[in-house]
Amino acid sequence: GDSVTQTEGPVTVSESESLIINCTYSATSIAYPNLFWYVRYPGEGLQLLLKVITAGQKGSSRGFEATYNKETTSFHLQKASVQESDSAVYYCALASITGNTGKLIFGLGTTLQVQP
Amino acid sequence: AQTIHQWPVAEIKAVGSPLSLGCTIKGKSSPNLYWYWQATGGTLQQLFYSITVGQVESVVQLNLSASRPKDDQFILSTEKLLLSHSGFYLCAWSAQGKDSDYTFGSGTRLLVI
Numbered sequence: 001g002d003s004v005t006q007t008e009g010p011v012t013v014s015e016s017e018s019l020i021i022n023c024t025y026s027a028t029s030i031a032y033p034n035l036f037w038y039v040r041y042p043g044e045g046l047q048l049l050l051k052v053i054t055a056g057q058k059g060s061s062r063g064f065e066a067t068y069n070k071e072t073t074s075f076h077l078q079k080a081s082v083q084e085s086d087s088a089v090y091y092c093a094l095a096s097i098t099g100n101t102g103k104l105i106f107g108l109g110t111t112l113q114v115q116p
Numbered sequence: 117a118q119t120i121h122q123w124p125v126a127e128i129k130a131v132g133s134p135l136s137l138g139c140t141i142k143g144k145s146s147p148n149l150y151w152y153w154q155a156t157g158g159t160l161q162q163l164f165y166s167i168t169v170g171q172v173e174s175v176v177q178l179n180l181s182a183s184r185p186k187d188d189q190f191i192l193s194t195e196k197l198l199l200s201h202s203g204f205y206l207c208a209w210s211a212q213g214k215d216s217d218y219t220f221g222s223g224t225r226l227l228v229i
């Protein structure tokens with residue numbers, strides 16, 4: 001079946017440092033699945049951070065970037081300079097196909113703690 | 117603009133007691149609706165989906181049931197809670213079409229004791 005593996009947390013970085021959260025996927029239900037990064041800030045629900053539906057393309061939002069690499073089946077999340085407000089749980093996900101609808105397959109989530 | 121509202125925000129329930137969680141989507145007709153669940157230390161997994169009123173498909177068997185009594189409403193319930201039901205429940209919607217985004221509610225945190 002489809003699966004997503006991402007960096008185990010917690011990940012702790014200092015403010016203004018760079019960040020990379022690794023994500024690799026395995027997709028059997030669909031050749032080139034849509035890929036997502038979701039974020040959950042403390043006390044809030046899940047928000048879409050960025051999405052890429054075409055292999056080889058890059059998505060970006062709020063200073064975060066991720067490139068859809070079909071050769072390495074990866075979708076790593078990067079940011080050049082993190083802020084304390086980036087502290088949250090980050091989930092990598094792919095859109096799988098189930099019958100006549102889809103479902104998101106999530107990784108376990110990576111807790112990011114940014115120290116001031 | 118579409119809004120998604122989930123209730124309650126949190127619950128502490130006894131083993132064997134009933135449960136009902138709700139979700140309402142406003143501003144979008146005929147959405148696909150989903151229930152997701154995350155156990156402590158586990159990943160988010162889809163429990164149910166519905167593409168039309170009155171029809172719900174189960175994805176994972178957890179002794180829970182779901183219903184869609186109206187186009188904009190999705191209910192998750194059980195008559196007897198288990199300890200293993202504890203976790204975080206999220207309702208979500210998407211439009212029809214494989215490239216549609218999924219929008220999530222703010223979630224319900226459930227603790228079964």
